[in-house]
Amino acid sequence: MKTRKMFVIGIFAVILTLTFAACDEDNDFTCTHDWGNWFGENMPTCTEPSSGTITRNCKNAGCNETQESKDILPALEHDMQPTENIQKHPTCTEEGLGELACARDGCNHTEEGEVIEPLEHLVKNWEIVTTPFINGKEIRICQRNDCNEAEERDAPSTEGLTFTLINNNTAYSVSTDRVTPLNATVVIIPAEHNGLPVTQIANDAFSGSPRITGIFIPEGIMSIGNNAFRNCTVLTGVILPESVTVIGGAFSRCTNLTITCNSNFITENGVLYNKEKTLLISAYNVSETFVVPNSVTSIGDYAFSYCRGLTSITLPDSLTSIGDRAFYDCNGLTSITLPDSVTSIGDYAFWGCTGLTSITLPNSLTSIGAYAFSYCTGLTNIILPDSVTRIDTAAFQNCTGLTSIIIPESVPYIGNGLLRGCTSLTSITLRRAYNLLSIMSWELGDFATVQSGAGTYTTTNPGNNATWTKVE
Ligand SMILES: [Zn+2]
């Protein structure tokens, strides 16, 4: 019973509501209009208020009421929203700006948007600086348009270098494994290795890596060994730091080399000298003929070694010593006159000078080093002056063209094998008593007949099995 009563009240309430909601012109005060949006010819925009008459309609069903107004509707203001556009692109160093645009129809207003962080530099690999010279730095340059910013840092030590402790384990000598050539064509030697200074470039250090085109020698390197850069024919530049004071015959056949000297050295016509120009250190790019300047007193070890294009050399009266291997393997050299000032010829000094057909040894000469003229196969005759007091081991070994030799009385010492392998020899004159066997060979049995004592020995069957006969 109670439920039914509530239902009736509910129905009545609905009917009453519908009656009041309806808009009737006669019943304006009981009507609630549901006004739509204002419209008109000049509605407000983002920036301008409305103008003229504006109108709105009631949306209630059956109500045709409209309202007009001349009230001004205010400007809407922009509805700024971020867009994908970028007003200012960021660079490597400067911020960029995004864009905001008004979302309202017909409004093209835009504004600066959010700040965009600067970009990272767009870099490629580090490259060792080689121009204008190798300075131990490496550089990388940003590839982005208009940036070109360059970063520089100390170049890391080249991989594959070998370091050997020297000087009572207080420093290192640098070289390469000769069996495994360096991959690098530009070499950076570090100033330090394992906390110790690198002070030396070893003998033969880079002769097994002939592809290197450049090398950085750091301050702190004090010496550069013999043959250190032999055969580095494409090495174009070496800068000597001030710390370098000793250099051996380091640059044989470095025919494209320019050496930038420190205050201890000079170069002239493809040859490196000490600054006083008394020591000729290394001939790296000499032509066929060469005149040694007359300030030079010593031709250093390995100085002209492997200069196979050298055919003629003129030595000055100032010269006193010719170093070890000074003309080693100069097989293009055809004749040489040693001036009257020369006192010593080093070990292997003319080894393998197969083109030499004559050599004049001066009266000033006192010592001839081991193997000094070995394999000078073109020599037919050697006259040893009375000034010579020492001839070391195998000095004329394998001079296969030599037919006669006179060893003066002035020589108390002759090394073993002096004339070993001189298979054309038919006459040997000894002014003192020597052991002929040891002169001819240190391998017993090379000679069928062994005789000693001063005198002249001849043979009619020259060669390793010669039978020597003393003739006077
Ligand atoms: Zn209405």
Ligand SMILES: [Zn+2]
């Ligand atoms: Zn707008």
Ligand SMILES: [Zn+2]
């Ligand atoms: Zn950049």
